[in-house]
Amino acid sequence: MTTINIGPIHPSTHGVLRLVAEIDGDTVVRVEPHIGFLHRGVEKLVETRMYMQSPPYMEKLDYVAPMAYDEVYVAAVEKALGVDVKERAMYVRVVLLELQRIASHLLWLGTMANDLGQLFTVFMWAFRDRDMVLRLLEEAAGARMFYVNMRLGGLIRDLPEGFQEKADEVLDYLDKRVKEYEDYLEKNPIFMQRMRGVGILSREDALNLGVTGPVLRGSGVKYDVRKNSPYYVYDKLYFEPQVRNEGDCFARYKVRMLELRSSIRLARMAMEKMPAGDAVGMQIRLILPEAKNRIVTVNRELPRGECFMYLVADPQKPYRLSIRDPSFINLAAFGELAKGARTADLFAILGSLDMVMGGVDR
């Protein structure tokens, strides 16, 4: 029995995660994640800021899909202030969020293959494709990484001229690329060997541990916030939550690959159905209309799972904000998943959970 310390500086812990693993031969007996290296106290920080000063902090929670996090917070504030989102802005938000989901899943795909010992090849390809999506988002929001483009009731600006044509081109290209990735990886017997039957999370365990997002859907639970409690225009767009029943790393991989496709379809559909009109929201001002609702909750489907925000509102700033971060809850399942796995599979499982330490440590 050996105790090995993995991280916080290790090639495959995706940031500053520290794992203490007890290993018997090649089998993992127990593994304990130690977190908190990236703790910044965001929830407390928000209490000292006016409402619209906080979105930049929110974006840093999930630096892989910042816009999605930004949107959750802004939606919570909108709910507290009783601001309605404009019709066109809803569609624009859906398009941008789905594009953000595609970017996030592509990054995951690269790092996942990397965790399995792939020499950065899929990583580079996925990053190249992700960059095309980022360029689209840059055009829409004005920044490549931290967008801060959500405003109360809409966005900082409408989609630029010719966005739809460009986006269609990129989405068509990505559709082909996703198929290529699947062919490339799934026809590799070693890849399948490393993914199938590794890190099995049963349906009961998944429900008991509270995991959400692709991890939950990989265990055969058909739960997607976009479908179960639709927000914006998701109820007007046709899509089905992607579910696999195996609960192993391959199921989680497959769910995300299928989600890439469904996100591409959703973005296309939302662009087609998008009505004309105005999508520009309120300008950022320190003094906003006073909050009408004292306690609001918002839940959203982020690329990593369900994010739940609980906001107690003072008239001009949050009194208390509490965040249920999907990566944090998903990471809690890691100890259960890694029990009995091989040492090498530790990183395959960690990669398949797809957590971002910014959200875990908050």
Next chain:
Amino acid sequence: MSIGDLLSIITFVSDSLGLSGTLANIVNTVVYAVLIAILIVVFDYLFGWLERKTIAKIQARHGPTYVGTYGILQNLADFVKLLAKEHVVPKNADKYLFLGTIPMMLSISIFLILLLPFAPTLIESNIGLGMLVVFVLLSFMPLVIFVNGFASGNKFAGISAQRSVIMLASYEIPLLLVLAAVGALAGSYNIASIISAQNNYWFAVMMPIGFVIFFIAMLAEVERPPFDMREADNELIAGWLTDVSAPYYTLALFLDYSRMFLGSLLIVILFLGGWNGPLLPPIVWLLLKCFIVAFFIIVIRATTVRMRIDKLLRFGWIWLMPLALLNLIITYLIFIR
């Protein structure tokens, strides 16, 4: 430059000193060793460059472009950088074993290349059982890695050392079984006779199963993906090289490419007809084939996923070993009986 010129370079020193007999032989051997060492350095360097550029192309990158034309001097720059770094020996390490084993491995692999012939007349040691000597020494390498891994006192290196022994158990027997088939087919373990036995048909054509097994086992032997579990950079950080600091790491990199050179040389000599080929001189053919084999090894590195150690053991005993036996039997039935 023809082979005759090379031979005259080898004997130049002893001739000009007017030596003869045993002393001349010793001097000739030393000169030959120096020549081969230069060849190894040049080839290691070119392999390093080829690897960087090939992988970069596969990954839709440019690779090194800044230092020298097509980045040819990048590896030299890295080499100098590594030599300038601090040398640290971990407190837990067994200093002499830890530092001694890497040069030892390097010298084993250079010695093995020295035993191999590069052209019909460019043969340093014409031993009757040359190939056996090569493989006995080759199977010694994982054990040296095992010693190094445990001597470093690092837990990741320790896991890597354990993996090294498991790997040895999984591919060494199929490798030797294929070697037995090669020896039976050539009627000799003399390396030159193995090559001359391939004058008409390459052994890769005569026993394709054996070639595939040998290629796979050789990938494992020279620690190339998908069998690089010992180094496993995203599981074990750098495996047995985790605590090896800069100057010795340079040696380790050098060792890596030397082993790749050795591996591709063995594949070429045993299966791809060695120096046989039209028009070009033998040594050029040999090195050209080497480069092609190395290119394939690099492409495999860039495209595959790492295997798991227990699956490798399973793969070795369930697939490679029976297939190697089958190969031996088929070879015997068709060509020898």
